[in-house]
Amino acid sequence: MSRGHAVVIGDDFSLGSKENIERYISSEFDDVVKADLSTTVGVERLFNFCVNKYGRIDEIWHLAANSDIPAGVTNPKVDLERTFHTTFSLLGACNNFGVGVFNFASSSAVYGDWGDVPLTESLGPLTPISNYGAMKLASEAQICAAFESFLTDATIFRFPNVVGTPATHGVIFDFIRKLQKSPDRLDVLGNGTQQKSYLHVDDLVDAMIYVSNRSGEDSNTRPTIINIGNNDCGVSVKTIADLVRKRCAPDAKINFGSSSHGWVGDVPRFSYDTSLLSSLGWRPSLSSVLSVEKAIDQISDEFTKHLD
């Protein structure tokens, strides 16, 4: 919107809500269309709306996915349809409607569990350990094939762990919800040693716009694939639990599990390499710890608001 574009948002509202989106909508040139983007019919409904109102579609920013990783571990069809079929259907419609620019929210989950090996964009083989990560990688693959065939510009952003509001899930959200239910105790999945870097959603959006503004500067033979994230050593689950307790329920007792994994599909520890992004000149405004602290404040406020 800040670039002066008309923005049309398509969502099936299975995880998000119209209320979450509408607070960001500012003009008559922004629209929200309810559509199931995992099907050709749903995507064509959205595309037809855009073409009828604006005459053409310039760019796709594909962020639709099942973002609830454990749900996809329980039922792989959730990730198949919401995370991969959305990509497949959108690309098919781009081909039919002559849309050449495609931006995609991929994930660090495409790498899998590499321990302390730095996750650079040139690392292989890619061995995701969750159906979510698998369907993000499947999406990347289909975008690469489409780039060879008809896309003129494609950017694949590999997201880190992102925090902020509006939140629907995730470790901070879970901890705050648990403490709201029982303010005297906080049960933590896993032993709390899982350490990850976190990026605040405001920094994430800033980085995507930054990279997107540069695109077209190089003539690429393949899509731009880039890790987005903080390059610090991250925050442990134990620290997050301590910070949430401090903010929400200072007297709570924290109980840790014994596993180094939180749940099947969770990568316990990884070293996310963002030197490619740094080399383009972008810097995050908040470190991992500060991103988490800001998100705790924001999510607590949201919970309080809903209680009022």
Next chain:
Amino acid sequence: MSRGHAVVIGDDFSLGSKENIERYISSEFDDVVKADLSTTVGVERLFNFCVNKYGRIDEIWHLAANSDIPAGVTNPKVDLERTFHTTFSLLGACNNFGVGVFNFASSSAVYGDWGDVPLTESLGPLTPISNYGAMKLASEAQICAAFESFLTDATIFRFPNVVGTPATHGVIFDFIRKLQKSPDRLDVLGNGTQQKSYLHVDDLVDAMIYVSNRSGEDSNTRPTIINIGNNDCGVSVKTIADLVRKRCAPDAKINFGSSSHGWVGDVPRFSYDTSLLSSLGWRPSLSSVLSVEKAIDQISDEFTKHLD
């Protein structure tokens, strides 16, 4: 079969034929079941047949796919369903039926177009340029997630260009068919400089069995992913055209196109690194040129037989 296993073959016969398979079937413990493996219903039909007859399923060898790459470029749904949904449905049934061992025919097409960069298993990012390669990579990804969740042993064989009989498509097949129709001329897609290594199907099977016999020797944290192929510098399309002409129609005139690509999704030139396979002690019995020559003889014989 040579290991003393009962073998049940599931096929939808969309590209293969029952006749092709039956010549290899030797005992009352080998069965052929017609089933559409891209659907849960089709896979469960196959699995139920196996369990009813033999009591259990020990291993899956998943070779089902759309092997006609240009068909998938024209209609991405062909690769989605036949190349990826087959994998997705098979893995779902493995989880339900308690099958822990999964072997998969992946492809060098998962790498994309890297020119002279050696294609090692650790190369990234993976940027396939055909829907076929994309859906092979999607399959690899889903297998990795299944390995984290319930598989005990998974091997991903990245196939090279394979030649031999029975053939249904491919450059040798096409050249022979063209010369049968018009023995005076052979029109070649592309300028003939495309150079690839080729492996004969007999060597391919030998390598898969060899790697499979070793599996379980290392305790793996991820599926075994291994390139299968010849490590020579390959054969050009021009050489293949010359060899086919010599065998089938010595007086034909060969006409080349002007593009360095044969068709969209074709990787014109690549350097396939098979040092991991070599390090395990396996060697191909035939070089690329000898593999191609043997396949030309075999495929020509098949054409002649059909004419009789």
